[in-house]
Amino acid sequence: MELPEFPVPPAAGPHAALRAEVRAFLKTALPRGFSEKDRAQSWTGFDAGFSRALGAAGFIGMTWSPDYGGHGRSFVERQVVLEELLAAGAPVAAHWIADRQSAPMILRNGTEAQRREILPKIAAGTCYFCIGMSEPDSGSDLASARSRAERRSDGRWTLSGTKLWTTYAHKSHYMICFCRTSASEVRHGGFSQFLVDLSLPGITIRPVRDISGAHHFNEVHFDEVILPEDALLGREGEGWAQVMAELSFERSGPERFLSSFPLAEAFLRAAPDTEESRRELGRQAAHLMVLRQMSHSVAGRLQAGERPDLHAAIVKDLGADFEQQLPERLRPCLNPLCADDSYRETFDHIRQAAPSYSLRGGTREILRGIIARGLGLH
Numbered sequence: 375m376e377l378p379e380f381p382v383p384p385a386a387g388p389h390a391a392l393r394a395e396v397r398a399f400l401k402t403a404l405p406r407g408f409s410e411k412d413r414a415q416s417w418t419g420f421d422a423g424f425s426r427a428l429g430a431a432g433f434i435g436m437t438w439s440p441d442y443g444g445h446g447r448s449f450v451e452r453q454v455v456l457e458e459l460l461a462a463g464a465p466v467a468a469h470w471i472a473d474r475q476s477a478p479m480i481l482r483n484g485t486e487a488q489r490r491e492i493l494p495k496i497a498a499g500t501c502y503f504c505i506g507m508s509e510p511d512s513g514s515d516l517a518s519a520r521s522r523a524e525r526r527s528d529g530r531w532t533l534s535g536t537k538l539w540t541t542y543a544h545k546s547h548y549m550i551c552f553c554r555t556s557a558s559e560v561r562h563g564g565f566s567q568f569l570v571d572l573s574l575p576g577i578t579i580r581p582v583r584d585i586s587g588a589h590h591f592n593e594v595h596f597d598e599v600i601l602p603e604d605a606l607l608g609r610e611g612e613g614w615a616q617v618m619a620e621l622s623f624e625r626s627g628p629e630r631f632l633s634s635f636p637l638a639e640a641f642l643r644a645a646p647d648t649e650e651s652r653r654e655l656g657r658q659a660a661h662l663m664v665l666r667q668m669s670h671s672v673a674g675r676l677q678a679g680e681r682p683d684l685h686a687a688i689v690k691d692l693g694a695d696f697e698q699q700l701p702e703r704l705r706p707c708l709n710p711l712c713a714d715d716s717y718r719e720t721f722d723h724i725r726q727a728a729p730s731y732s733l734r735g736g737t738r739e740i741l742r743g744i745i746a747r748g749l750g751l752h
């Protein structure tokens with residue numbers, strides 16, 4: 375399979391000025407007292423003030439038209455900005471999902487009114503979205519989702535059901551909710567997507583703590599929630615094709631291999647200058663450079679208007695492997711118990727978070743199924 379080359383912009387190339395601009399922004403915009411521990415959270419760190427400042431600086435909604443609050447820049451420029459934010463471990467979670475996948479979905483499938491109403495707020499870093507796909511008995515097998523919206527006689531919809539593992543639902547304004555709208559003989563038929571305003575009556579959001587005790591996830595229950603007619607996103611019955619496209623936006627970004635970058639940097643600062651640590655760092659840097667090249671190739675394909683589902687699945691799967699192995703590969707070179715506090719805290723956070731890397735956004739087995747099908751192997 376070919377992965378066409380879209381060269382990583384050289385350090386001194388035309389993107390250098392943009393890179394410098396982001397670095398200068400980060401120097402002043404990162405919250406006071408932003409610690410290595412905060413940095414280790416990477417794109418799961420939530421800070422509404424930071425997202426607002428990032429929006430004001432023009433670094434959200436970069437590729438959309440100014441008609442919708444965007445900045446008309448290229449996907450590669452966007453990639454440059456994302457790389458800098460991730461390398462700094464900036465707290466981008468508030469707007470991340472909205473910018474990465476909800477806005478492109480609204481741009482592609484939304485009505486003109488939905489675009490004009492919501493996209494400028496996302497670009498300003500003030501409107502946050504969560505992902506309403508997984509349910510208590512339906513994760514990998516999304517087609518078994520049981521949440522259901524029924525059209526009422528007045529054209530509005532009644533939504534009932536439960537979503538699970540919904541990251542930052544408790545801090546989001548909207549969910550893009552995938553649910554059944556009609557019975558279908560075809561397994562993937564009869565689904566639709568809705569823009570659900572999470573302040574509507576009948577919605578209960580309950581926290582689900584992760585392994586470290588932190589509250590990112592939620593269970594979101596819809597008890598006969600009345601949605602306005604224009605809450606439908608895209609076409610009724612086209613939910614499956616739409617949600618598959620959403621997943622390729624979700625999987626295609628550099629956060630799929632850069633969320634543990636703060637650990638590599640902390641190691642670089644703290645590790646003894648031995649042959650063993652130099653060798654390990656060299657090995658990890660080589661993996662990282664290959665992933666980066668592949669990720670730029672995905673950005674180039676998006677720029678060309680293609681749907682790089684297969685390529686995105688490959689980068690995400692290899693990226694999860696890389697990030698899960700990193701703490702284990704570095705540990706023999708520098709025992710975290712013998713290192714300074716900042717390395718130990720970064721190590722502990724990333725080691726605890728690492729098992730989730732091959733679950734969030736689609737599990738390893740599911741991605742490998744997509745890759746095998748894409749390569750014609752089954």
Ligand SMILES: Cc1cc2nc3c(=O)[nH]c(=O)nc-3n(C[C@H](O)[C@H](O)[C@H](O)COP(=O)(O)OP(=O)(O)OC[C@H]3O[C@@H](n4cnc5c(N)ncnc54)[C@H](O)[C@@H]3O)c2cc1C
Pocket residue numbers: 504505506507508509511512513514515538539540541542730733734735736737738739740743
């Ligand atoms: C950090 C994190 C954040 C998340 N955020 C969100 C969110 O915001 N919104 C949202 O909707 N979901 C979210 N999820 C949920 C995530 O998408 C699901 O956990 C994931 O899709 C797996 O679903 P499941 O947990 O139901 O596991 P299951 O689907 O039950 O899978 C269990 C195991 O069986 C394997 N398996 C399942 N089917 C097959 C198959 N056909 N062939 C081979 N193996 C198979 C899986 O790979 C896995 O190892 C998040 C998850 C994590 C970890």
